[in-house]
Amino acid sequence: MIEAVGLTKRYGDKTAVYNLSFQVRPGAVTGFLGPNGSGKSTTMRMILGLDNPTAGQVTIGGYPYRRLPNAPRQVGALLDAKAVHGGRSARSHLLSLAQLSGIPARRVDEVLGVVGLHDVARRRSRGFSLGMGQRLGIAAALLGDPQVLLFDEPVNGLDPEGILWVRNLMKALAAEGRTVFVSSHLMSEMALTADHLIVIGRGQLLADMSVTDFISANSADFARVRTPDTEPQQREKLSAAITEAGGHVLPEQDGALRVTGLALPRISDIAHDSGVRLWELSPHQASLEEAYMRMTQGAVDYRSTTDRKAGLQQPLPPGAQPPVPVPGQGQPGWYAPPPPQQGGGQPFAASQGGPAQVPAGPYGAPDVPGTAPGAPTPNPYAQPDPPALRTSSGPAVPAAPAVPPTAPAPAADPTKPEDAR
């Protein structure tokens, strides 16, 4: 088991991780989620003894990594797949790691087979593709047949077959009773792979719960309603009637309507009373991605803005209309359905405030059971967006980080723990 207690890491005046406490248990795949720069890699480096906590501690099986007896046999990690000597072949890279840890050479050939690199085992890793490098990193993590495994973005660069393989590998490792801690930005993949989630934002814990609980705590069910595509006026009519009845309507990208605040039978009655035919009326549960976006939307540091291509575009010919924005694109909070458990327990019930309103919690995320409680102390991460970079219509233009860009991550070689900073 991995256990963090009050884990904090500061780089100068930048607080990368603050007061993180969590446990990663054996027998399950635990996903580690958070927006860019939220502190996932820093946390993983501290778990592996590659960075020293400023405060708090993290242990594996009760020991800090550096005091674990024969750590490489107990803990395997993939942090940075590029952290290999490019002049060495895949086999010699693994062989050198094996020799440092007293692992027999035959194990190298085993793991090369497991990750599908046996045919290129004698090729220099410098020429490897992103996915091949990733496979080599996974092979290194598996080398010591460890009970605890950490993977930072393991499917980065893998082809669909490779992604499926990693998914099954993680599940199989957990089914064998191992502790598997894996970070990823691919929500669809996490939904299929992870049993449990730890979500952080700006270095602080946002959620620690099962995937199922996370989705139900951070999403509201809604109804999808579609009127005949050939009769747009029917759609407008229904939209108005639903709004008048207290429902909340958002357009979906395919022309359907996303309705919250009203139960399905009520929507059906409204459509009937308005003389509107329906092509679809279906219940919908939010995906992990939607739940995640909703929870973390207040903790995102780097957001894109619309590319206005100022001065680069040809003037529109007379009479031409500028392109109509696609609903859902570039709309902050698009993924944010209304807070759940409002509206008297009605399925598809919405708050009056509309979809982007979220009850105050840390970063504006809702306070739900199992999440970190509402910030009791001042948030040391509060970084007001520089006013000069704010656009009037939307989110802040990505601001320069408060610290210079991070140096490349240190080699994820657990056989050589050292504080790289």
Ligand SMILES: Nc1ncnc2c1ncn2[C@@H]1O[C@H](COP(=O)(O)OP(=O)(O)OP(=O)(O)O)[C@@H](O)[C@H]1O
């Ligand atoms: N050595 C360092 N010196 C200064 N700041 C650092 C250093 N390492 C990380 N940081 C900062 O700490 C914060 C957390 O970074 P970290 O790499 O842990 O985030 P992350 O969640 O892994 O991000 P991503 O999803 O983009 O990989 C960032 O603001 C980063 O700039």
